[in-house]
Amino acid sequence: MKKIRAFINNSNISKFRFYFQIAAFVLFVYGGYFYVTISEKLPTFACPFNKGSGGTCYLMPLQHQLHMTWSRFIGPGGIHLLKGFLVFACFGLVFSKAWCGYLCPLGTIQDWITKLRKVLHIRFSKYGETTFKGLKKIKYILLFLLIIIPLGVSNSLLWLPKFSHDIFPPFCKICPGRIVLPLFTGDTSQIYIDFSTKTAMTMTALGMIVTGIFFTGSFFKKRFFCLFCPMSALLYIFSKVAILRLNKNVAKCTRCGNCYRVCDVGIKEIADDVINKNIVKDDCMLCLKCVEACPEEGCLEVSFFNIPVFMSTETGFFKRYCLRNEIK
Amino acid sequence: MRLKDRILIAIFLLFFAEGASASENIWLSNTPPKKISKKIRHGMHGVSFIKGNDGREKKILWIRSGSFPVESQYANCTNTKNPVIFVCSPDGKLIKGNVSHGLWGHVLTFEGNMEGFYNVYLFERFVEEETLNIVVAKAEVLSHKCSNGHAGMRKKMLHRTFNEEIPFEIVRERIPGEDFHTFLSSGDDVTFKVLLKGAPLEYSKVMLSTQKRWVNNLKTDINGGAAFQLVGDYYPRFKEINKRNIHNFLVTAEYTVKKSGSYQGIPYERIHYAGTLGGSYIPSKTMYTSYLYGLILLIFVMPAVATLIYFYREHRKRPYKEYAFREKD
Ligand code: SF4
Ligand code: SF4
Numbered sequence: 001m002k003k004i005r006a007f008i009n010n011s012n013i014s015k016f017r018f019y020f021q022i023a024a025f026v027l028f029v030y031g032g033y034f035y036v037t038i039s040e041k042l043p044t045f046a047c048p049f050n051k052g053s054g055g056t057c058y059l060m061p062l063q064h065q066l067h068m069t070w071s072r073f074i075g076p077g078g079i080h081l082l083k084g085f086l087v088f089a090c091f092g093l094v095f096s097k098a099w100c101g102y103l104c105p106l107g108t109i110q111d112w113i114t115k116l117r118k119v120l121h122i123r124f125s126k127y128g129e130t131t132f133k134g135l136k137k138i139k140y141i142l143l144f145l146l147i148i149i150p151l152g153v154s155n156s157l158l159w160l161p162k163f164s165h166d167i168f169p170p171f172c173k174i175c176p177g178r179i180v181l182p183l184f185t186g187d188t189s190q191i192y193i194d195f196s197t198k199t200a201m202t203m204t205a206l207g208m209i210v211t212g213i214f215f216t217g218s219f220f221k222k223r224f225f226c227l228f229c230p231m232s233a234l235l236y237i238f239s240k241v242a243i244l245r246l247n248k249n250v251a252k253c254t255r256c257g258n259c260y261r262v263c264d265v266g267i268k269e270i271a272d273d274v275i276n277k278n279i280v281k282d283d284c285m286l287c288l289k290c291v292e293a294c295p296e297e298g299c300l301e302v303s304f305f306n307i308p309v310f311m312s313t314e315t316g317f318f319k320r321y322c323l324r325n326e327i328k
Numbered sequence: 329m330r331l332k333d334r335i336l337i338a339i340f341l342l343f344f345a346e347g348a349s350a351s352e353n354i355w356l357s358n359t360p361p362k363k364i365s366k367k368i369r370h371g372m373h374g375v376s377f378i379k380g381n382d383g384r385e386k387k388i389l390w391i392r393s394g395s396f397p398v399e400s401q402y403a404n405c406t407n408t409k410n411p412v413i414f415v416c417s418p419d420g421k422l423i424k425g426n427v428s429h430g431l432w433g434h435v436l437t438f439e440g441n442m443e444g445f446y447n448v449y450l451f452e453r454f455v456e457e458e459t460l461n462i463v464v465a466k467a468e469v470l471s472h473k474c475s476n477g478h479a480g481m482r483k484k485m486l487h488r489t490f491n492e493e494i495p496f497e498i499v500r501e502r503i504p505g506e507d508f509h510t511f512l513s514s515g516d517d518v519t520f521k522v523l524l525k526g527a528p529l530e531y532s533k534v535m536l537s538t539q540k541r542w543v544n545n546l547k548t549d550i551n552g553g554a555a556f557q558l559v560g561d562y563y564p565r566f567k568e569i570n571k572r573n574i575h576n577f578l579v580t581a582e583y584t585v586k587k588s589g590s591y592q593g594i595p596y597e598r599i600h601y602a603g604t605l606g607g608s609y610i611p612s613k614t615m616y617t618s619y620l621y622g623l624i625l626l627i628f629v630m631p632a633v634a635t636l637i638y639f640y641r642e643h644r645k646r647p648y649k650e651y652a653f654r655e656k657d
Contacts, residue, residue, distance in 0.1 A: 072383075125641070193618050217633065
């Protein structure tokens, strides 16, 4: 048992993650062609606009389930909304933010773009602390809008006129996943601007702009889009109580900052926080690169059902980092 | 309209419009007559329904006669007094369908709250001029609310046929990638399959007519299929385009076979099968969307953002400075 544990702790989890992401990508982008439908409430960008999708991203049904009159909330519509959220909650409670780091196809594409940048030897960007703190709020604003707009399409909010149906589903209209993922199956039909109404034109043009920013942004900044992703905000609800956890033994932390330096998202608290045990932050994607980079024995640890499954070790750190210069 | 004209029209309707002759097509339409259209609710795909106090929906289909979607009458137009109504719910159960003549006109109604397609048939059999007429008016009514989820949607898209009960019918084949959210649109290639006792029927005459009276006649191929392209029926000025403008089409199929026998004691020399299927479509996306502008915007944004990042990085570069520390200081 000890040997297995040592083998896992000293192994290269990033390599494992790379292949795991490819498998998940195939499943979520092409699974539909093999009649695979995992769920319609997935906490990952398995976009239903992609005909080959092996499941459906929860944000799509959530917006649809909120697009109903108030009276339906206390009827079957409300029950479906609740049922949908419970299924989503189950996914979130088991794998927490690992959905983002290991399974999200849009996240995987961003990692591939990062690889391309590395090959081209172009320097990456990192946000300053204040910019980071400001930008991370965007995902909560998007989540709020994603909830409020569908309600406003079916109901009058604050006695205002109902929103135009052309704004619906609001997040899907601007989500780069809608445009990017179908491209992998040769479908370019989502690249368009709808000129039928002003709202439709604005929303579809925004979709194009966000996708353009997505490509360039992810080229210069690792996991660029994840900082703005409302799914990440929604999943965060469960990360403090989830079964999969990232723990920190604060007594062992020397605040060397290695974990912060390797973090693709740029979470500074991972190094700075010497108070909390459960260290999963709202932007964390549980990629576990920080655990790999931590040189202190047992300082960072991943547990599943409170059973440690992967932890930082001195040997692992030396094996992974002293033999190659990874922090690019 | 003057009183005299009204009386003349009323006399005309009384004598000519009350019953449809065998040569007219009976079909099921989801479009309400203009004068009551505001009272009827339209759901997805233009499906009409009324909602009870308990929130349950009753789907409505109007029984009409004629060969063109717009001109067809809304009168009491079945050929026989008691047509057979056959409604199959998405879970494969036979449910009750009612033909009534009331507030909404001459309608066929049924409870339709389950997710999926309801197969609705109005079936008649009668002998006229030594011909046994078998008339099947069919409608496929989709009941779907996204808020109810999409579980098992692919399976629910599959066709169901009822060879025992319905000897003749038109089946619209699904277009590639079709699901509950797909609207047929102008420009789509749609294949209609004609089935006789469940088997594909070759050489059946199939006619598709659109709202603007565009008509195309085809004969079914060896697989019983007749493929039509839905023509653009809607050409408003660019600023007035309504992408949700629903246009109707009507498909009729007929086939005559020489076979003698008797029905309800009346002898016949041949059997004439006639089937109808109504449908609707919206304007093609190409009328109001532009792939090119989308692509140009997408391609423009990428280097624009890259340039901004470049200048931002340049701006943040600090000039090289050398600091020297002396031990004494
Ligand atoms: S790498 Fe480990 S020791 Fe260094 S700051 Fe992060 S948690 Fe602390
Ligand atoms: S904090 Fe650790 S696990 Fe979370 S994103 Fe950063 S490196 Fe990955």
